[in-house]
Amino acid sequence: MTRARAAIRSRVALSAVVSVTALLAGCSGSERSESATTSTTTSTDRVPVTDSGPAAPTPVQVDRIRPAIALLESTLGGPQRYVEVNATQTEVNLFVLRDGQDLAYVVRDGVLDPPPTDGAPYDGPTFAGADLNFVPTVIDVVVRNMQESEVVAFSATAGASGIEYIATVRTPKREFRVLLGADGSVLDME
DSSP states (O other): OOHHHHHHHHHHHHHHHHHHHHHHHHHSSSOOOGGGTSOOOOSSOOOOOOTTSOOOOOOOOGGGHHHHHHHHHHHHTSOOEEEEEEEOSSOEEEEEEETTEEEEEEEETTEEEOOSSOOEEOOSOOEEGGGOOOOTTTTHHHHHHOTTOEEEEEEEEEETTEEEEEEEEEOSSOEEEEEEOTTSOEEEEO
Protein backbone atom coordinates (compact mmCIF):
# COMPACT_ATOMS: atom_id res chain seq x y z
CA MET A 1 0.00 0.00 0.00
CA THR A 2 1.41 3.38 -0.95
CA ARG A 3 1.97 6.17 1.57
CA ALA A 4 -0.77 8.27 -0.04
CA ARG A 5 -3.27 5.41 0.08
CA ALA A 6 -2.27 4.59 3.66
CA ALA A 7 -2.81 8.23 4.63
CA ILE A 8 -6.23 8.30 2.98
CA ARG A 9 -7.22 4.95 4.49
CA SER A 10 -6.29 6.37 7.90
CA ARG A 11 -8.47 9.42 7.14
CA VAL A 12 -11.30 7.12 6.02
CA ALA A 13 -11.11 5.21 9.33
CA LEU A 14 -10.89 8.48 11.28
CA SER A 15 -13.86 9.87 9.29
CA ALA A 16 -15.92 6.84 10.23
CA VAL A 17 -14.99 7.17 13.91
CA VAL A 18 -15.76 10.92 13.88
CA SER A 19 -19.11 10.28 12.16
CA VAL A 20 -20.13 7.63 14.69
CA THR A 21 -18.92 9.77 17.60
CA ALA A 22 -20.82 12.81 16.30
CA LEU A 23 -23.90 10.67 15.82
CA LEU A 24 -23.75 9.37 19.38
CA ALA A 25 -23.07 12.83 20.79
CA GLY A 26 -25.98 14.28 18.83
CA CYS A 27 -28.34 11.68 20.29
CA SER A 28 -27.36 12.07 23.93
CA GLY A 29 -28.74 14.46 26.49
CA SER A 30 -31.98 16.44 26.43
CA GLU A 31 -30.95 18.84 23.66
CA ARG A 32 -31.14 17.55 20.13
CA SER A 33 -28.82 18.87 17.49
CA GLU A 34 -30.19 20.33 14.29
CA SER A 35 -29.00 17.22 12.42
CA ALA A 36 -31.12 15.04 14.68
CA THR A 37 -34.27 16.87 13.65
CA THR A 38 -33.64 17.26 9.93
CA SER A 39 -34.79 14.70 7.41
CA THR A 40 -32.19 13.53 4.91
CA THR A 41 -32.62 11.96 1.49
CA THR A 42 -30.24 9.21 0.44
CA SER A 43 -29.87 6.59 -2.25
CA THR A 44 -30.55 3.91 0.35
CA ASP A 45 -33.72 2.74 2.08
CA ARG A 46 -32.55 4.07 5.45
CA VAL A 47 -35.08 5.64 7.75
CA PRO A 48 -34.79 9.45 7.65
CA VAL A 49 -33.52 11.25 10.70
CA THR A 50 -36.48 12.54 12.71
CA ASP A 51 -37.18 14.11 16.06
CA SER A 52 -39.16 11.06 17.15
CA GLY A 53 -36.29 8.63 17.54
CA PRO A 54 -32.58 7.97 17.30
CA ALA A 55 -30.79 9.18 14.21
CA ALA A 56 -29.99 6.66 11.51
CA PRO A 57 -26.29 6.28 10.65
CA THR A 58 -25.14 8.71 7.99
CA PRO A 59 -25.11 6.80 4.71
CA VAL A 60 -22.03 6.34 2.58
CA GLN A 61 -22.00 8.95 -0.20
CA VAL A 62 -22.12 6.58 -3.19
CA ASP A 63 -24.17 9.13 -5.13
CA ARG A 64 -21.32 11.66 -4.91
CA ILE A 65 -18.67 9.51 -6.63
CA ARG A 66 -19.55 10.46 -10.20
CA PRO A 67 -19.85 14.21 -9.46
CA ALA A 68 -16.48 14.03 -7.64
CA ILE A 69 -14.91 12.41 -10.70
CA ALA A 70 -16.43 15.08 -12.96
CA LEU A 71 -15.06 17.83 -10.69
CA LEU A 72 -11.58 16.30 -10.63
CA GLU A 73 -11.51 15.73 -14.39
CA SER A 74 -12.70 19.26 -15.16
CA THR A 75 -10.04 20.63 -12.78
CA LEU A 76 -7.24 18.49 -14.24
CA GLY A 77 -8.31 19.05 -17.85
CA GLY A 78 -9.78 15.72 -18.93
CA PRO A 79 -10.27 12.02 -18.23
CA GLN A 80 -7.96 10.41 -15.69
CA ARG A 81 -6.83 6.88 -14.85
CA TYR A 82 -7.93 5.72 -11.38
CA VAL A 83 -6.40 3.15 -9.07
CA GLU A 84 -9.33 3.41 -6.65
CA VAL A 85 -12.27 5.64 -5.82
CA ASN A 86 -14.12 5.37 -2.54
CA ALA A 87 -16.85 7.10 -0.62
CA THR A 88 -17.38 7.38 3.12
CA GLN A 89 -20.07 9.20 5.07
CA THR A 90 -18.19 12.50 4.71
CA GLU A 91 -16.05 12.45 1.55
CA VAL A 92 -15.05 10.89 -1.74
CA ASN A 93 -11.41 9.84 -2.20
CA LEU A 94 -9.98 9.59 -5.71
CA PHE A 95 -6.67 7.78 -6.25
CA VAL A 96 -5.36 9.00 -9.59
CA LEU A 97 -2.40 7.76 -11.61
CA ARG A 98 -0.44 10.75 -12.92
CA ASP A 99 3.10 10.58 -14.23
CA GLY A 100 3.58 7.13 -12.67
CA GLN A 101 2.47 8.36 -9.23
CA ASP A 102 -0.60 7.28 -7.23
CA LEU A 103 -2.03 10.63 -6.05
CA ALA A 104 -4.88 10.90 -3.53
CA TYR A 105 -7.46 13.66 -4.06
CA VAL A 106 -10.34 14.27 -1.64
CA VAL A 107 -13.73 15.84 -2.38
CA ARG A 108 -15.75 17.12 0.61
CA ASP A 109 -18.95 19.12 0.20
CA GLY A 110 -18.20 19.64 -3.50
CA VAL A 111 -14.71 21.03 -2.85
CA LEU A 112 -11.64 19.30 -4.31
CA ASP A 113 -8.58 19.12 -2.05
CA PRO A 114 -5.22 18.47 -3.72
CA PRO A 115 -3.15 15.45 -2.75
CA PRO A 116 -1.58 15.76 0.71
CA THR A 117 1.68 14.19 -0.55
CA ASP A 118 3.65 13.80 -3.75
CA GLY A 119 2.23 10.31 -4.15
CA ALA A 120 4.03 7.04 -4.55
CA PRO A 121 5.20 5.08 -7.59
CA TYR A 122 2.48 2.86 -9.06
CA ASP A 123 2.46 0.56 -12.09
CA GLY A 124 -0.61 -1.62 -11.46
CA PRO A 125 -4.03 -1.75 -13.09
CA THR A 126 -6.22 1.35 -13.49
CA PHE A 127 -9.65 2.26 -14.85
CA ALA A 128 -11.34 5.30 -16.36
CA GLY A 129 -14.17 7.10 -14.59
CA ALA A 130 -16.41 6.16 -17.53
CA ASP A 131 -15.74 2.46 -16.77
CA LEU A 132 -17.65 2.65 -13.48
CA ASN A 133 -20.95 0.86 -14.06
CA PHE A 134 -22.35 0.40 -10.55
CA VAL A 135 -25.98 1.32 -9.94
CA PRO A 136 -26.68 4.17 -7.48
CA THR A 137 -28.27 1.66 -5.09
CA VAL A 138 -25.25 -0.67 -5.14
CA ILE A 139 -24.96 -0.88 -1.32
CA ASP A 140 -28.70 -1.08 -0.54
CA VAL A 141 -28.83 -4.88 -0.26
CA VAL A 142 -25.95 -4.83 2.22
CA VAL A 143 -27.50 -1.96 4.20
CA ARG A 144 -30.86 -3.75 4.48
CA ASN A 145 -29.49 -7.18 5.33
CA MET A 146 -26.67 -6.55 7.76
CA GLN A 147 -28.25 -6.49 11.22
CA GLU A 148 -26.52 -4.37 13.85
CA SER A 149 -23.94 -3.14 11.38
CA GLU A 150 -23.09 -0.08 9.34
CA VAL A 151 -21.61 0.33 5.87
CA VAL A 152 -18.75 2.77 6.47
CA ALA A 153 -17.24 2.88 2.96
CA PHE A 154 -17.84 1.87 -0.63
CA SER A 155 -14.93 1.51 -3.02
CA ALA A 156 -14.21 0.70 -6.62
CA THR A 157 -10.69 -0.65 -7.08
CA ALA A 158 -8.72 -1.62 -10.16
CA GLY A 159 -8.03 -5.33 -10.22
CA ALA A 160 -6.30 -7.63 -12.68
CA SER A 161 -9.68 -8.77 -14.03
CA GLY A 162 -11.49 -5.41 -13.91
CA ILE A 163 -13.11 -3.15 -11.35
CA GLU A 164 -14.03 -4.62 -7.97
CA TYR A 165 -16.83 -3.02 -5.95
CA ILE A 166 -16.44 -3.38 -2.19
CA ALA A 167 -18.57 -2.32 0.78
CA THR A 168 -16.72 -2.03 4.08
CA VAL A 169 -19.03 -3.04 6.92
CA ARG A 170 -18.49 -2.43 10.63
CA THR A 171 -20.26 -4.40 13.33
CA PRO A 172 -19.84 -4.03 17.10
CA LYS A 173 -17.32 -6.90 16.99
CA ARG A 174 -15.39 -6.46 13.73
CA GLU A 175 -15.00 -4.86 10.33
CA PHE A 176 -15.19 -6.80 7.08
CA ARG A 177 -15.49 -6.31 3.34
CA VAL A 178 -18.30 -7.40 1.03
CA LEU A 179 -17.47 -7.88 -2.65
CA LEU A 180 -20.40 -6.64 -4.75
CA GLY A 181 -21.54 -6.88 -8.34
CA ALA A 182 -22.19 -3.60 -10.15
CA ASP A 183 -25.91 -4.28 -9.55
CA GLY A 184 -25.42 -4.62 -5.79
CA SER A 185 -25.51 -8.41 -5.68
CA VAL A 186 -23.31 -9.92 -2.98
CA LEU A 187 -20.50 -11.94 -4.57
CA ASP A 188 -18.29 -12.72 -1.56
CA MET A 189 -17.41 -11.63 1.99
CA GLU A 190 -14.05 -11.53 3.72
